[in-house]
Amino acid sequence: xxxxxxxxxxxxxxTLTIDRPEKRNAMTLGMWxxxxxxxxxxxxxxxxxxxxxxxxxxxxxxxxxITDLLRGEDPADPxxxxxxxxxxxxxALRDFPKPTVAMVRGHCIGGGVELATCxxxxxxxPTAVFGVTPAKVGIVYTPSSTRALLDLVGPATTKYxxxxxxxxxxxxxxxxxxxxxxxxxxxxxPAVRRFADVLASRSALTQRAxxxxxxxxxxxxxxxxxxxxxxxxxxxxxxxAEGVRAFGERRAPRFPWPN
Numbered sequence: 001x002x003x004x005x006x007x008x009x010x011x012x013x014x015t016l017t018i019d020r021p022e023k024r025n026a027m028t029l030g031m032w033x034x035x036x037x038x039x040x041x042x043x044x045x046x047x048x049x050x051x052x053x054x055x056x057x058x059x060x061x062x063x064x065x066i067t068d069l070l071r072g073e074d075p076a077d078p079x080x081x082x083x084x085x086x087x088x089x090x091x092a093l094r095d096f097p098k099p100t101v102a103m104v105r106g107h108c109i110g111g112g113v114e115l116a117t118c119x120x121x122x123x124x125x126p127t128a129v130f131g132v133t134p135a136k137v138g139i140v141y142t143p144s145s146t147r148a149l150l151d152l153v154g155p156a157t158t159k160y161x162x163x164x165x166x167x168x169x170x171x172x173x174x175x176x177x178x179x180x181x182x183x184x185x186x187x188x189x190p191a192v193r194r195f196a197d198v199l200a201s202r203s204a205l206t207q208r209a210x211x212x213x214x215x216x217x218x219x220x221x222x223x224x225x226x227x228x229x230x231x232x233x234x235x236x237x238x239x240x241a242e243g244v245r246a247f248g249e250r251r252a253p254r255f256p257w258p259n
Contacts, residue, residue: 003034006056007042012049012200013193014042018115021057026065027111032085036092043097046258049200051096052192053119054103055112058127063110066137079139086111087142093118094148099199099207103192104128104179109167113178117148120211123181123195125188130173133165151218153177205230205239205257233257 004020016038018025042048055061064086070078093100093115102119109131116122116130132149134141141162149158153176161168173179183191199207209230216223234240239257246253 002038003030004028005031005034005038007038009048011197012047013052013196014048014050015052015054016042017054017056018061019056021055021059023065024059024062024107025055025057025112026062027086027089027115028065029068029071029082029085032064032082032089032111035089039092039096049098049204050196051098051100052103052196053093053100053115055106057106059106059112060102060104060108060128061112061115062107063112063133069137069139083142086114087144090114090118090144090148097208097211098204099211101192101196101199103188104130105188109133114145114148117145117152117178121180122178123183123188123192124170124173124179125183125185126170127185128170128173128179129167130161130178131165131167132161135163136165149178201252203234203239203243203253203255203257205234205237205255 004018004025006017006019008015008017018027018031020026020028020031039051042051064082068082074080100119100121102116102122104116104122104124105127106129108116108124108128110133113130113132132141146158146162149161153161157176157178160166168176168178170179170182174182181191181195209227212226212230213223216226237257239255242255243253
């Protein structure tokens, strides 16, 4: 475990657990700074096909540890270090090359929402509550974090969250698009695991291409420069041939990429 960030593996599924339950898994400066280094070997490991992000105990993540916010050495910008490491951590999770699923129970506040929105998908149970609280402490939310919210829930809900700092319950989060799947209490972990196993059985090349194309489209590009070489790769590596062959033989495919 690195600075309250614990990684476990089960088959092709890696789980990153924020492990600071006594503080509702609030993220310290050290935790933000450590996160890219924790993710890097998982990104490079072909045995890891899916990453699940969750919190230890009854909360996902209550946000950034507020005691870090004004500890910076520059009185003109005491949050500079926290902001830099927070943005680097978000980028590392957002750019993780394999499917990522946030498994959310309990508090998902501030920096917790940042982590959840950097994942590809979000599963929650009825205990989950979501809030983005810069207006409660006088912080200007960063554009990249605002954009992540905007892409999921649209302008009105983004403004509602950022203006008010009020919490959304799990059904409202599902309705607004902040949550993708709302799972019955007690079934969250098995449901996420079942879905992670489905993802691990699919073409990793298709998933990688999808992630790259979606990122390009989100930035306003047409995605063709990303999609075209990946399409050719499906042929050159035998990925497409294996998928078609397996379909015809009515068996599970054994996709060769990236091996």
